[in-house]
Amino acid sequence: MLTVANLVVDRPPHRFHYDFVVPTGGALIIKGPSGEGKSTLLDALGGFLTIAAGEVTWDGQSLVDLQPEQRPMTTLFQSHNLFDHLTVARNVALALPQLPLSERVAALEALGVSEQQDQYPANLSGGQRQRVGLITALLRPEPVVLLDEPFRELDPATRFQTISWVIEQVTARNKTLLLVSHNADDDALIQSQMTDVRETLVRLNDHASTATANTAQN
Amino acid sequence: MAFSRRAVIPWLTLLPAVLASTIAVWGLLSARRESFDLGFFTDPYFVSTLTFSLKQAALSCVLALLLALPVARALTFMPQLFGRRWFMTLTALAFVMPSFVLITGLMILLGANGWLNFGDPRPWSLFGLQGILLAHVYLNMPLAVRVLYQALQSVPQDSWRLSQQHRLTGWQRWSHIEWPAIKPHVGLLAAFIFVLCFNSFAVVLTLGGGPKSTTLELAIYQALKYDFNLSEALLLSVVQAVIAGSVLLAAGYSGKSSLFRIAVQHRPTGLAVSVANALGHRLVYAVAWVFLLLPIVAVMIKALSHGTQLQGIPLLAATGQSLLIAVSAALVAVPLGWLMLWPARHFQGTHARIALWAEWLALHHMVIPTLVIGVGWFAFWVSRIDINRASIPLLVMLNALVLVPFVVLQLKPLLVLWDQQHRRLLGNWRPNLWHRFFIEWTFIVPTLKPLFALALVLALGDVPLFALFGQSDQPTLTWYIYRLAGSYRLDQAAQAALMLLLLSSLLIYWMEPRHANRR
Numbered sequence: 001m002l003t004v005a006n007l008v009v010d011r012p013p014h015r016f017h018y019d020f021v022v023p024t025g026g027a028l029i030i031k032g033p034s035g036e037g038k039s040t041l042l043d044a045l046g047g048f049l050t051i052a053a054g055e056v057t058w059d060g061q062s063l064v065d066l067q068p069e070q071r072p073m074t075t076l077f078q079s080h081n082l083f084d085h086l087t088v089a090r091n092v093a094l095a096l097p098q099l100p101l102s103e104r105v106a107a108l109e110a111l112g113v114s115e116q117q118d119q120y121p122a123n124l125s126g127g128q129r130q131r132v133g134l135i136t137a138l139l140r141p142e143p144v145v146l147l148d149e150p151f152r153e154l155d156p157a158t159r160f161q162t163i164s165w166v167i168e169q170v171t172a173r174n175k176t177l178l179l180v181s182h183n184a185d186d187d188a189l190i191q192s193q194m195t196d197v198r199e200t201l202v203r204l205n206d207h208a209s210t211a212t213a214n215t216a217q218n
Numbered sequence: 219m220a221f222s223r224r225a226v227i228p229w230l231t232l233l234p235a236v237l238a239s240t241i242a243v244w245g246l247l248s249a250r251r252e253s254f255d256l257g258f259f260t261d262p263y264f265v266s267t268l269t270f271s272l273k274q275a276a277l278s279c280v281l282a283l284l285l286a287l288p289v290a291r292a293l294t295f296m297p298q299l300f301g302r303r304w305f306m307t308l309t310a311l312a313f314v315m316p317s318f319v320l321i322t323g324l325m326i327l328l329g330a331n332g333w334l335n336f337g338d339p340r341p342w343s344l345f346g347l348q349g350i351l352l353a354h355v356y357l358n359m360p361l362a363v364r365v366l367y368q369a370l371q372s373v374p375q376d377s378w379r380l381s382q383q384h385r386l387t388g389w390q391r392w393s394h395i396e397w398p399a400i401k402p403h404v405g406l407l408a409a410f411i412f413v414l415c416f417n418s419f420a421v422v423l424t425l426g427g428g429p430k431s432t433t434l435e436l437a438i439y440q441a442l443k444y445d446f447n448l449s450e451a452l453l454l455s456v457v458q459a460v461i462a463g464s465v466l467l468a469a470g471y472s473g474k475s476s477l478f479r480i481a482v483q484h485r486p487t488g489l490a491v492s493v494a495n496a497l498g499h500r501l502v503y504a505v506a507w508v509f510l511l512l513p514i515v516a517v518m519i520k521a522l523s524h525g526t527q528l529q530g531i532p533l534l535a536a537t538g539q540s541l542l543i544a545v546s547a548a549l550v551a552v553p554l555g556w557l558m559l560w561p562a563r564h565f566q567g568t569h570a571r572i573a574l575w576a577e578w579l580a581l582h583h584m585v586i587p588t589l590v591i592g593v594g595w596f597a598f599w600v601s602r603i604d605i606n607r608a609s610i611p612l613l614v615m616l617n618a619l620v621l622v623p624f625v626v627l628q629l630k631p632l633l634v635l636w637d638q639q640h641r642r643l644l645g646n647w648r649p650n651l652w653h654r655f656f657i658e659w660t661f662i663v664p665t666l667k668p669l670f671a672l673a674l675v676l677a678l679g680d681v682p683l684f685a686l687f688g689q690s691d692q693p694t695l696t697w698y699i700y701r702l703a704g705s706y707r708l709d710q711a712a713q714a715a716l717m718l719l720l721l722s723s724l725l726i727y728w729m730e731p732r733h734a735n736r737r
Contacts, residue, residue, distance in 0.1 A: 048642050050568075068645030075646055080639045085661045094657065095647045136647070 002176055007054035009044045016040055026196035027177040029187050036204040038180045042146045046075045073144035074137050081133035082121040088132055089117040095136035107135045110165055126153035138169045147179045151186055167193045228561035232579045238619050242594025246452045271433040275416035278354035279408050286362030289506045292499035294370040297486045309360035311726045312510050316679030317420035318699040320356055322715040323513025326520050349425035358411045365407050369400040371485050378487040409469030413462045417587045420681040434458045438589050448597055455590040463585035520712035529710055536698040537717055544677035547617035552670050555625025563637055584623040592686045609689050616683050621673045628669050668729040675725045
């Protein structure tokens with residue numbers, strides 16, 4: 001279980017508060033207007049930001065003093081999820097060293113990007129890069145996956161296929177999923193296929209310049 | 219967290235540079251036999267030396283900047299210039315060109331029997347202040363052209379278009395658009411050129427001469443080499459380092475920007491140029507071409523006109539000696555510079571102040587004149603080892619040390635940006651040390667190649683270190699030219715200079731980006 005208790009992050013001039021719980025194997029959909037603290041939350045959980053106060057625990061163990069590489073989570077950022085000077089295949093191999101080649105290829109095939117294996121990320125479309133990024137994030141061994149608008153650049157045709165693949169992987173690997181989303185259709189699809197899906201709204205309060213987030217169970 | 223055991227390892231990479239400085243200071247402090255005589259500072263010799271050092275550096279700097287500005291403007295405003303790319307290569311070559319190639323060329327053109335110095339009595343003497351200024355302007359104006367051109371290029375096209383729409387006069391455009399664009403760079407550029415001229419050794423050694431036109435740098439050399447007066451050398455070194463260091467610090471030198479950019483791209487302004495202006499720009503451009511080419515052409519003609527009397531063996535031996543030292547020094551300096559950025563990068567973002575310190579440590583040889591480190595090392599080792607026998611390893615180490623700041627300055631902006639973009643990804647993927655090295659190595663290798671060429675050219679031009687530690691019976695090319703030119707064997711000096719010029723040109727050609735070769 002992931003517990004975020006009275007977490008405070010300062011990003012002058014704003015101050016963000018987060019407080020929620022996500023059970024193991026469950027999903028949390030993070031909603032709210034742009035620029036009001038959603039990515040900040042993911043960065044704080046991933047260990048890429050120093051926090052001002054509060055506690056984050058995974059299965060009872062505190063994470064706040066751990067380096068990013070010691071935390072049980074992996075993040076799909078909004079950009080820079082691949083090294084631009086390395087081919088897709090090389091990127092995937094470096095991200096997933098524990099996975100045999102056949103499984104890496106199978107994943108690329110499942111998301112329709114196997115033909116781009118020997119290309120450099122700059123030659124891929126935004127949606128193709130996003131799918132390669134999703135593969136690296138979901139097939140890594142860490143039990144918690146943080147996805148920042150993962151389906152943003154996908155066209156309608158690949159969108160359904162990709163979301164289904166993500167849910168399949170999350171379920172099969174018993175991952176705990178935190179996902180920033182702007183799309184109600186995506187949320188509905190996830191809610192229809194996963195059992196424990198919660199939602200939280202992150203938004204900035206204009207007067208106090210603070211953002212708060214609390215879980216609401218559907 | 220900053221001083222945990224894991225964080226100690228990056229600091230170790232700074233050890234060679236810190237150790238080298240410690241050796242220098244130790245050597246300077248412990249080896250002197252005479253006590254300090256502070257009355258030295260009021261000695262007329264010291265006062266005139268200091269005054270002349272400052273005067274020539276200030277004049278060189280102002281002249282280089284004033285002459286560079288019209289050239290940079292011509293490059294910016296003319297949409298079509300014949301041979302623009304070659305001109306940029308020439309500016310790169312002129313800036314890194316070993317001083318003795320230029321000096322040989324100047325002696326052929328303007329020396330006692332110089333091609334451009336005819337009439338009776340000779341209208342011009344190359345020796346003294348005017349010769350020093352000419353050489354310094356030649357070596358530094360190209361850097362100023364590149365920096366100012368780059369600065370003017372950073373003005374967005376919209377601003378140029380607006381200036382046209384608002385019908386701004388030439389003066390208004392200068393004061394509202396051009397000057398604000400170059401202003402942030404001028405202080406640093408001026409300080410940098412001032413310090414380069416203030417620390418200049420080879421030019422003053424050959425063209426200075428006489429107590430009237432001597433500089434601190436040369437006085438240090440003379441105190442050490444001829445009088446072996448270590449306390450005088452130490453006092454002079456301290457004055458030299460303090461002045462050079464404070465000028466750079468005062469100009470806000472923090473390694474934020476690297477002045478000498480390997481690549482300068484041309485982006486047209488989209489402005490129409492009036493016929494009169496175009497004529498002016500073309501004239502300036504042509505004069506700049508001639509100015510930069512003349513000494514090179516002089517060396518070539520002189521060298522090739524005596525093709526039958528080639529002095530093969532000593533020339534090849536000197537070339538071999540130069541390459542041995544320069545290649546080894548560059549091979550040490552490039553990886554070392556890369557490694558030495560590690561602590562600064564490690565603390566970037568989390569501990570800004572520590573990162574700044576780490577960066578300063580990686581760069582501190584920039585403000586300490588080469589000769590000061592050299593003198594310190596000389597004093598340290600002279601009583602411990604046989605300097606004559608250890609000459610080559612010592613030269614390699616010291617040359618590498620001098621090159622490290624250049625490497626650090628070139629790599630830093632690139633790696634800082636890369637860290638910003640990819641640090642989180644590395645935290646995500648948790649690659650092992652070998653994979654981490656592989657990822658960064660493949661990223662940096664296209665940059666390391668031209669950087670290696672730059673380091674190599676700079677090391678090929680070394681004079682002061684060889685003057686201290688070199689064996690005169692195994693000279694490098696620069697030292698060989700110095701001896702030949704000093705005894706007015708200009709034909710042979712030109713042949714050696716041509717060899718050095720060819721090596722430098724090849725390296726510069728290799729270094730300048732011709733086409734985007736990746737992706």
